[in-house]
Amino acid sequence: MPYLDDIDRMIAFGRSVATGGERSAERFHEDIVVDPVGTMARFGPRQIVMVMPGDEDDGGSGFFELPPAEPPLSDPDGMPWKGRDTTDWGSASPAARRTPDGATVVRRIEFDVAAGSEGGWLLKPHVKQASRRDREAFCAAVEVILRWPRGSFRDKLKIEKERRGLVTKNRTAVSRAYAWAFGDKNETSLSLYSGPAEPRKAGAVLRNSRMFTSARVGWMGTGDAGFKDPATVQRFQDHYRDEIDWVTTFMLPHHGSANNFDPSLFVVGAELFVAAAQPIHSHWKHPAPEIVKAIKASGARFRRVGSSPKSLLEERMVVFWPG
Template sequence: MPTPSVFASIRQLPIGQGGFLVGEVTDRHSEAFTYAFDCGSINREHFEQGLSLCSYEKIDVLFVSHLDLDHISGIEALAAQVQINTVILPCLDALHLTLIALEAMNAGGLRLSVRSFLQDPAGWFADRGVKQILHIPRGDSAVEAEPFNPDDSSGDDIVAGSEEEGSLGPYTIRSKGSGQPKTVRAGAAQERVLGEETSITVDIGQAVGSPCWLLVPYVHPFPEADLSEFRTLAGKLLPANFSDRAIASKSFTTKLIKLLADESDRKTLKRCYKVLSGNHNKISMSLYAGPHSASEEEMEIRRSDWSFPWTAIAARHQLLVSRNRYRKVRGGAWLCTGDADLNVLETRSQWLRRYRYLIPRVEVFVLPHHGSNNSIHDEVIDHLKDVVMLACAATGRSKHPHPLLLGRLGAAGSGVWQVSEDPESTFAMHVEFNG
């Protein structure tokens, strides 16, 4: 009996200034695997429009790049419409929680909803029906990142799903050095910290143990020099273990909220925050998604930018057309970046190491921070030639995507497509391959 073909679709939905990607993997006979990356916009109407284009009944895994409003504001609306089984996000360590709180303060104050989330993030997700909350620590700046090899999973722990319901779906989460699960909301959900080297394989249309689709999240290190300066300016306000990459304790969160309630301490921390915000530093997760084994001969790919003849006038959402007129198949993969800092050497070098063997397979690359000129280095652009770049930005934003970045990408011969609030700007890629 022939192995059934596997069909995968990925769509970047039109929600204006923000991010909302949905993906599905199926062989049209088995239960489909569905996932999303980020879920938010600064404009509620724009997000609701994008959400109306998501017809899934459940999301197996929601990846959250980071907790800025334009990347998470739609999670509650999504959870009200579909069942979200698992959420994977950067580890909410002390630094991350502090940055979230200060970002909120900088935007107008620590609202009750933000304070509630900070006090019990896992409970917040559990209250919205999420069954698993998985944290991935940021990379260790003192240790070189391990390049992910899709053909070698030796030494990885298999992270089980819900103990009561068994596997949550047709996928397997593998991680090195994962912690023990903790129950949330009297057993309604489980929370666990994974290792920084984590991957997810999807088993559809395949013999047992032969995965068809691969997802690799990665949170790059935070610049040590900036973290050190932040700690120095904050003085004794922060505990000695502030730099730990482990999930923050409830006592730390309680202390942080108390500090922000004191006018003097709040001003001190906000001054410290300017050190980080001025450099556009973010703790942000990237996500690679693509076929587990690339095969150009047995793979059929359709992309939104391929719907227009190379020699004709480009679609109005194509800001730049690739210099390469030939539809070169690289491997059917998609790489999201959230607000990752791919400019500073310390962070981009680790990011490039982690995705070393996967970058040659990438067809679609989502520019970090909506196409900010300060978020990506030419070294990264050089690794992504013949790749279509997406800028997820609302119409009329003067710096997203930034004209200087468009000039750099144009000089490199890259194509750029802007996914805005216009429904026609939706960018999709469909991949069919033998299982």
């Protein structure tokens, strides 16, 4: 899961306050904002791995403030996988740190699942944090709305009782602060590439009952990433420079919102663009009609996935490796 500090989690909560839903879902979100590791520990995971932005400018400066730890390891009784440092495509293990509550924090990592002589499957995350300017604006807005002393927000967030109060009795103030600092965009997000490791070495692919000679079957999920700025798009492409040409299915960010994606900026040459969109508020218009129109005009396919079972998208393939 993405590593979000106290401020980032409160920003994400402010974004979602206006969204209706079941009380149980709301309570889970409150809990994970107040205590993310403790909340996830209820499910009994063997380990909790948090991915921090790789660059200090993107929010990764807090990495070295945490104590060193052993890198994450696969379960000896389960499917083997290796975590590798993306700055060294080889056997180098990623540097790891540990949070006070026991989670493992990593940067610049990719997971090679079932690696062996026949190849494996690559999972490569990318975390984008909100800009420093927007974070500071959000903190200042909360202080003004709640009439807290200037510069006190960060220290108050270190106290669990204060965090709980912000997501319960002061949730409206958090929402207003978010709207003032961010508008209706969400900058903090986790993207994930999923596809064959070293696809150039794959022999063939059986996909949807058809045989292909190229292993271009990569899937890219983008969460709430923002692709409206050429510099941001370039950083994203640089991070996935070895994988971007192998992406065939691309999940549009934030349900296909026009606030997160500019079709004129060539992010990826995918064959299929997917929007997971089941809007609660009709005025959001997700996915944006102009994005859908631009995708189809480019010759690519578009698919909207919602709560209806008929919209289910399943992709199955078998990758063959030279013996």
